[in-house]
Amino acid sequence: MFRSRLMETCWLLSWFLIGSGALPSLRAETWSDVSGKFRIEAKYVAVEGKAVVLEKTDGSVIKVPISRLSTESRAEAKRLYEQQIASEKNATKPESKPAMAAETATPAAQSRFAFPESGSLQQTVNFIQAEIKNGHPEVLWYALPAEVREVFDSPEFRQQFAETTADAQPMMDAMKQIATMVSKLLKDQQQFILNSQMLAAASPQGKMLLTMAYDPIAGFISQVALMSTDLEKLKSVSLTEYFDDYGPKIGRHVKQLLDMAPPQVTEQLFSNIQVTQTDPNNAVLTISSKDGTMQRTEMVRYQGRWISVGMSDWLTQHSGNLKEEILQGLSQANANPEMAKDKTTKVQMNSMAGFLLGFSESALKPLIEAKTQAEFDAAVMRVSMVAAMMTSGGLPNGN
Template identity: 25%
Template sequence: MPARFMPLAAATLITFLGIGFCAETACAESWTDLRGTRTIEARMVGLWGDSVILEMLNGKRISVKLDALRSESRIQAQDLARDWQKNRGTRIGELQGRATEAAAPAPNPLPMPPAAPAYTTPKTDLAIGAFLDQIETLVRDGHVRAIYDSLPLTYRNDINDIVKLAAEKSDETTWDASIGKLQQLGEAIVTKQRWFLSSPRVKQLPPDAFDSMAEEVLTTAGALRIGLSPDVISLEKLRTTPVEKCVADLDAAIAPFVAQLFSYNGRSGRTVTVESEKEDTAVVSIEIDGRKSRVTFTKIDGFWVPKSMADSWAKSVESAKATISESTGSDLFPAVTGFATMVGSFSGPMMASTTADQYHGAMESIFSGAAMMETALAGFGNMIGKRFSLTGKSPNSGNGYDGYSGMDDYSGMDDYSGMDEYSGMDGGSDYDDQSQN
């Protein structure tokens, strides 16, 4: 070895020897006999009755009577034994806690999506392209309230009147039997998500389909659980609070979930082409995943709305109010009530389950009515601009918000004809010409 490397080699050897010595003696204690004439370095490995078991530095183990040691060594042995017992209890508690957590129906705390980007009210008096783009951006950021806020004030006032009239007609029993069951479904899935994902039916899915399903179903269930909770929306709140405030509160609650749903699909597959724009009229061509449509828009108080919708708005509002006035309250939303009744047949037993086996048994109703669930999930997905399926196969094409139709063409609010004109943005045949009105 060259002479210049000798100091470095010596330093390295000393370092390793020092480390080895420290590691070997790190846990060793000093033990002194009763007379104080002999002291040894050894590691205590146990205390059995009136004897302490010591492991010498050479690995040999010896047993020494406690009364053969000086008082400080006896105290040291007893202190070490107490520490071991305490640490053992702590360790057992940690292991039991981990086992309990692993066996729990859901993680604690429950996972939550990241916060959605801040909301900004849609601007008015923009060119048609910029107006539509801002709405799409806001919705993909999780803020479905942008669709409501993009309506002229007079339209929003009409919606407020319709909602108030419907809320006054409705009763708590009907509300709980519909909205309450949907919220319960979200609660049953989110708060027992480990049981949901461990269902033999669900675990049969291919890995990619399983991951996609888990993301989408848990996120959607989270939106139902939070968004439809009494703290966010209730029949009494709809009766006493302006709809604008109700929409804002709902949006604040579900925006993180909606934004996360959009993030799973990436960029929008929607292309908007402005064919013509003159003063208060514009013709727009919209293509979504190969489907084309042409929509004529008209500007009202700075807001662009489909002309067909504007032409029928007053009549639709009048019809909606008349239908609500003539209803008994319990028959206002038959589609929602019927679906919620079907949901309640399994969400209730799922929620009441105390074991995974009970939960899986309750879930069987979902799969026995798979076709109905596919339709229901597709409908809810369309409402928030997301298409998905429990089986991992989407019953609809598309990958996200596709224009105003993503909110079910506004028809979802009342099931009345004439309120669905936003569907012209993406519905119909391969190329629907709606420019002639």
């Protein structure tokens, strides 16, 4: 249950409610949160790090993360902060300045994409599609609200995630080596691949198109393979850095392929998503598949992003302790009996890591090391024969 919700969180989510308190300035201001559900009268006091300090009408002082404020309240906080700094300079006071300048007093996970935070779901879908077409698939990561990205970027989450996936490390290491070999094969043996007997039956036009698209196809395959097997990198970098690194590398090849394709082909790729806006803060997202089935998801605006209604309910339930809830859930999932069965399966899978790596090396090395077209074609034939035997007879000690 938790794991399924966590997976949805990773791709759709957000959380936040400024729940318990009201916000406050040297004269009372009206402050609002990103959802528009909460408004309070409070006085601005200062900016400290990533939070604005406010004095409520009852005299109590609170700190509110800037990321939780609405666009208007963020702008007001910045204006008052700059006004405060200017006043201090004019008065030539010797006191030290606040910790962060106004332009840097924003969350570390702030989106570098100009999402239409006040727009409809259709505007958001259009924006995401445009960024993907422009070579930035990492926009999907930034489609999550800032608070959620901050949780998944945290060292605590990445450490817990590393512990949860530690059992699969041997398999991941093997797959990474295989991905590296595939990348080298695609890069070094382009001409042998294009002139191989495998493509002998292709039409002249088909072969010409493949030749034109070879580089972006090979680059896309290589980068996706490397990204999917490089999760160990998350021990030293945040998820934001991870996606910022691999996103443009993959996106460059995606953009090249889309630019080569006829406009009608590109349009067809994105035409399976339909949006029905029911009111400014609610909509329905429908995704159709080739087999005619349709997946319908109710969506709601949440912290300047659109997420599923079910997930927004879950996030609201755990507002204020999202990180603790996720870390606890990972820990419990790793310890429960069902996970123990999964671990047994992982051990069995990892026992196959050596076999898969050995088979891949024996299959790929002759292709990589081939010096002539004849050597390459002979290596392809051997791989095809072995693959056919394995398909019919099953893997060793397997099925």
